[in-house]
Amino acid sequence: MHVLLAALLTLTAPIPVAAPAAADGFATGTIGGAGGATVTVDTTDELLDAIDTVGPLIIQVSGTIAITSKQGVRPNKTIIGLGSGATITGGGFDFYRSSHVIVRNLTFAGAEDDAINVGQQSHHIWIDHNTFVAPVDGAVDVVRGADYVTVSWNHFAGTDKSMLIGHSDGASSSDVGHLKVSIHHNWFDGSRQRHPRVRFGEPVHVYNNYFDGNELYGVASTMNGGVVVEGNYFAGVPHPCYSTSGYADSGPGRLVQRANVFTGSGPCEAGGTVREPSTYYSYTLDPASSVPSLVTAGAGAGRI
Numbered sequence: 379m380h381v382l383l384a385a386l387l388t389l390t391a392p393i394p395v396a397a398p399a400a401a402d403g404f405a406t407g408t409i410g411g412a413g414g415a416t417v418t419v420d421t422t423d424e425l426l427d428a429i430d431t432v433g434p435l436i437i438q439v440s441g442t443i444a445i446t447s448k449q450g451v452r453p454n455k456t457i458i459g460l461g462s463g464a465t466i467t468g469g470g471f472d473f474y475r476s477s478h479v480i481v482r483n484l485t486f487a488g489a490e491d492d493a494i495n496v497g498q499q500s501h502h503i504w505i506d507h508n509t510f511v512a513p514v515d516g517a518v519d520v521v522r523g524a525d526y527v528t529v530s531w532n533h534f535a536g537t538d539k540s541m542l543i544g545h546s547d548g549a550s551s552s553d554v555g556h557l558k559v560s561i562h563h564n565w566f567d568g569s570r571q572r573h574p575r576v577r578f579g580e581p582v583h584v585y586n587n588y589f590d591g592n593e594l595y596g597v598a599s600t601m602n603g604g605v606v607v608e609g610n611y612f613a614g615v616p617h618p619c620y621s622t623s624g625y626a627d628s629g630p631g632r633l634v635q636r637a638n639v640f641t642g643s644g645p646c647e648a649g650g651t652v653r654e655p656s657t658y659y660s661y662t663l664d665p666a667s668s669v670p671s672l673v674t675a676g677a678g679a680g681r682i
Contacts, residue, residue, distance in 0.1 A: 387398025392435070397531070401480065401504035403583065403585075405528030406659055408502040410456035410480035411436040412420045418460070429455060431472070432644040437531075439484060445469035451479055459483035460538050461678025466493075470513070473500040473524070485679045489513035497522040499556075500548040516572070520559050520579075521545040523552040528560040535680030539568040542575030547601055547628050553578035557603075560655070562586050563669075565677040568593050577628060580604030583655040586664050587672040589615050596646075599631030601623050604652035607635040611669040612643040619646035639666040 401408040414434030419425045420441050426449060427670060428437045434454040442465040451457070454478050459465075465485040470493040473479060477500060486493035487510060493513045496503050501524065509616065510517035517534055519542045520527050541561070544553050544619045557579025565585045566573045571594040576582050582605045589596045589610060595617040599605040605621070611617045616641060621633035632650030640646070655661070664672060675681075 397507070398471075401528055401635050401661060402536045403528035403530065403562060403661065404526045404531075404558045405502055405504040405560065408480060408504045408526075409454070409478050410434075410504070412456070414454065418630070428657060429490050430459065439464040439466070441465070442450045442467060446490065448472035448495055450474055451476055453477045453479065456480040457482070457489065459486070459679060460487075464679070467518040470494055471496070473503060473600055475497045476503075478502045480506070481508060482506045483508065483679050483682050485509040485511065485515065485580045486517070487511040489515075492516045492519050494518045496520045496524045496527055497524045498527075501525045501527075505528045505529045507531045507677070507679060507682045510536060510537050511535050513537060515539060519543075519545065520557060520667060521543070522549070523556045525556045525558050527558070528564065529564065530561075531559070531563045531681070533567060534569045535567050538571065540566060540569045540572045541574035542572055543574045543579045543582055544603065545599065547577060550578060550601070557582070558658070559583070563673055563677060564588070565673045566592055566596075568592070572596055575600070575625070576603035576605055577601040578603055581606055581653045581655050585609045586669050586673075588612075588669050588677075589613065589618065590670075591615070595620060595625075597633070598625040600628035601631060602629070603631040604650075605631065605633045606655055607633060607638060607646065607648075609637045609663045609666045610670070611639045611641075612639075612646075613641045613664050613670070615640075615643040618643050619648060621647050622649035623647060637666055641667075
C-alpha cells in the first residue's frame with residue numbers, strides 16, 4: 379500500500395464537522411442517483427457494472443476496489459464510500475456527456491491517469507469529501523465544455539497536478555461560456571500546483587480553501603479565464619496566484635482576490651474584473667483565519 383495512503387487510513391477519528399446534505403455552489407440541484415435503487419459493491423466487476431447502469435442508482439463502495447484507466451460513469455449516479463476506508467486504486471472515473479453525478483467519501487490512490495475527469499459537456503457534478511493520493515496525472519480535471527461543477531471538502535494529499543479547468547489553449551470554441559466551477563473548503567496539503575489552473579472558465583469561484591505548503595503555486599488564471607479567490611488561507615505558498623502575466627505558455631487571465639490570509643507566502647497577482655459568483659448562487663463565507671482548523675478537521679474521506 380502507498381505509504382501516504384496507509385498513514386491517512388490510520389489517522390485517529392477526526393473532530394466531527396457537519397457535512398453538507400446537498401450540493402452547493404455551481405453544482406446546486408445535482409440529484410445524483412436519487413430515486414434509484416441502492417446497491418453495495420466490493421469487487422471490480424460489481425463497481426464497473428454499477429457505474430455503467432442506465433438510470434438512477436446509489437452505489438455504496440465497500441473496502442478497496444482496484445480498477446484500471448478511467449472508467450465511464452453514466453448519468454444519475456451517487457457513488458459513495460461506506461465508512462472511512464472505501465478506496466479506489468489504480469484508476470479513476472470519467473464523465474463523458476454525463477450529468478447529475480455525486481462522488482463522495484472515497485479515497486483515490488495511485489490512479490494511472492486522472493482520478494476524476496469531468497469532460498465533454500458533462501454538467502451538474504458534485505465531488506465532495508474525497509481524498510486524492512498520487513495520481514499519475516490530475517486529481518480532478520474539468521474540461522471540454524463541462525459546466526456546473528462543485529469540488530468541496532476534499533483532501534489533496536501531496537498531489538502534483540491537483541486540478542485543471544480547461545485542457546488546452548486552443549479550446550476556446552468549446553470552453554468559452556462554460557467551465558463554471560465552485561472550489562471550496564479543500565485542503566491542498568503539500569500539493570504542488572493547479573489549485574486550480576484555469577483556461578477560459580468564468581466564473582471559477584475559489585473560496586475558503588487551505589493552501590498548505592504548495593511548492594509551485596496556488597491558483598493560475600489564464601487565457602482570459604475569470605477567477606474569484608476569496609476567504610482562503612495561504613501558508614508557505616511562494617506564488618499564491620498567477621493571472622495578468624499568464625502562466626507557462628498560456629496568455630493572461632483575470633483574477634479578483636479579497637479577504638484572503640497570506641502567511642509565509644508571496645503576493646497574489648490579481649487584475650481585471652470577473653463575474654460575481656453571487657449572481658449565480660448564494661453562499662456564506664467563513665473567515666479566512668478559521669479556514670485551517672475548519673478544513674483540516676473536515677476535509678477528506680471518512681469525514682461525513
